[in-house]
Amino acid sequence: VVGDEIVSNPGTDAIGFTGSAATGKLISQRAAGKPQLMELGGNGPVVILEDADLERAATATASGSFVNAGQVCSSSERILVHRKVYDEFAERMAAKAREVVLGDPRKAGTTMGPLNNPAVAKKVAEHVGDALDRGARAIAGGKRPDKALSPLFFEPTVLTGVTREALINTEETFGPVAPLLVIDSDEQAFEMARDNRYGLVSSVFTQDIDRAFRYVEEMPTGIVNINDTSNYWELHIPFGGVSGKDSGMGRVGGKHALTAMCDLKTATFTVR
Incomplete structure (x- = not known):
């Protein structure tokens, strides 16, 4: 009122x-x-092309997925990975997820705290469960930790084999989840990027500058970050969808x- x-x-x-x-x-x-x-709201995507520096891409994307427990409008929630590097990138992301330390954010050593409220925690669990029911596999995380300070904690999660129909692809999850989808071409990446109701921030990892400029032109988002996390922003840069x-x-x-x-x-x- x-x-x-x-x-x-x-x-x-x-x-x-x-x-x-x-x-x-x-x-x-x-x-x-x-x-x-x-x-x-936002829902990426992040695009990992076959010529990307995979260690840089994994480091930046993991940061985009897990910082603030994924509760950022520009977080890396939908990750499109070229088939040629899919498995290697997935392994690198899983390794990054396992480095995250869940715990009390007031304590030294903690690198990820809880979700904001029960509704957010419920939504994250539902989106992950829906993806798993549709055939995805959790290669890191995938659930609330067995011993947590509260039910608001959720493990940093990496999902492979995610389908386009999964809620975690079509909706904004707002949690520490990195869902990996396969692409085979730039055209498929553009089509999948457009097939979403959000258009805030995307990021693209490639070493081909001409290809990078094409993505800047084609991606249906207000910001396109090349070779950096989707969470990158400076206060003087225009930010919006x-x-x-x-x-x-x-x-x-x-x-x-x-x-x-x-x-x-x-x-x-x-x-x-």
Whole structure:
């Protein structure tokens, strides 16, 4: 009730919101006619091509999947790996996952803490379970740890053999899970990237600069990071999703956030 009044009240000049796509849509409807800056959900993808530096790619992608327990809108939640390097990359990702230390985030040595709330933990478990039911295999993690500080902890997980129909591919999971899907060509990567309702951040690993520029042009996301984690961002860089997707509107970052929250005023003078 309070939120409805804030966004719809004539005294509110503009709305800026960071959060889920579902909540963002409701706010956008109630704030019709006002400037809006919406930074909503994301679901990659990360693309690992056959010429990638696999150690660099695994290190960056694992960081994107597991930092903050995967609870970042730009996390590496959907990873498309070329068939020629799929097995080796999967092994490297599993090794990175096993290096993660679950525990109390206040204690030295802990590298990953819990999920935010029971609803998020339930969703992560459901998405992983759905993927496994559809034939995926957990080569690292895959469940809540046997001895955890609370039910909100979930093991850093790497899934192979993930199908396109799996919820973990089609939806935003928001947890420490790295699902690996197979691709055989650039065209297939582009098609799979478009076949998703999110369009926030993607990253591509390749040593071919011409190929990299093609991905920059073709990927349906507001940001394309080449040879770095999907979580890479600087405060002065425009950050936001593309139109037609559920990742929001407008751009956060530097002058772009300021102009989004301002009215552009034009004045003309006739001088005698």
